[in-house]
Amino acid sequence: MTSVTDLADLRPDPAGDGPDRRTYRIDISPVFTIGPKVHGGVLQVISAHAATRALRETAPDADGADAVADLVPVAISTEYLGAPDPAEVIVRAQVRKRGRRISVMDVEIAQGSRTLVHSSVSMARLDHGEPRHATSGALSAMPPEPPADAVTVDGSPLASVINLSGAIALAYDADSAPFVRGEVGEPVLRLWAKPHDVEPDAFFALLAGDISAPVVMNLGLFGWAPTLQLTTYVRRMPAPGWLRVQASSSEVGAGWFEEDHQIIDSTGALVAQSRQLALIPDDTAAATGGKQ
Incomplete structure (x- = not known):
């Protein structure tokens, strides 16, 4: 494997x-x-x-x-x-x-x-101990593990593009992924991720900073969304279990969009954050898959 x-x-x-x-x-x-x-x-x-x-x-x-x-x-x-x-x-x-x-x-x-x-x-050195201040939101409200109605990538049509499912278990929160039902919604996706064979570490937390499908898929924009620049911060060593990820965009422009990832572990601790600038998919690239 x-x-x-x-x-x-x-x-x-x-x-x-x-x-x-x-x-x-x-x-x-x-x-x-x-x-x-x-x-x-x-x-x-x-x-x-x-x-x-x-x-x-x-x-x-x-x-x-x-x-x-x-x-x-x-x-x-x-x-x-x-x-x-x-x-x-x-x-x-x-x-x-x-x-x-x-x-x-x-x-x-x-x-x-x-x-x-x-x-x-x-x-x-990674941060440790209790934070002096932290905010909570929809990501913290997600259960620590995917529920029965989560949309798993492995075995779904998404697996034909998201080849990472061969090494990583990925499951999307159904409510945040209307694109899988042929619908549109806000450019926000929430999901669970963990390696198949090991517990997550700091390097996997880094990988989780680019783990989501492009959030513009919720707007009906499919295809290759090439990343120009990606910056990721690893804050803490994750606890064993699933990581919970939220990917979102505050503005989807005519040519570019930014995408932010926030990642918490099974205890609810913030373990990583990222921001990237990517190109809107176009019809000529639609056959090539997801993000670079």
């Missing part, structure tokens, strides 16, 4: 290494695609794994490696210059700032002769 843990299977490529730089190769399974192209959140996760590993491998000494051992990607900002195919990619990770509390990494993903993805990754 293909697993989200496969996204950490980076093979060293010493030919591209330097004092503050590491190069890796990884084969991306077709499971990690939306339509024919690699999913944007998957590319962030691969970049995050490369940043984490390279920061530790390039530490100047054992003390330096110990100092950054508990730093994880808490913020990643990604520009999508192109859409990789599910095949081998080259991942280059460069240290931009090395610190005991915060480090910053620069990561590129290339395929063939083209750099297709560029990310800036901030490494720090």
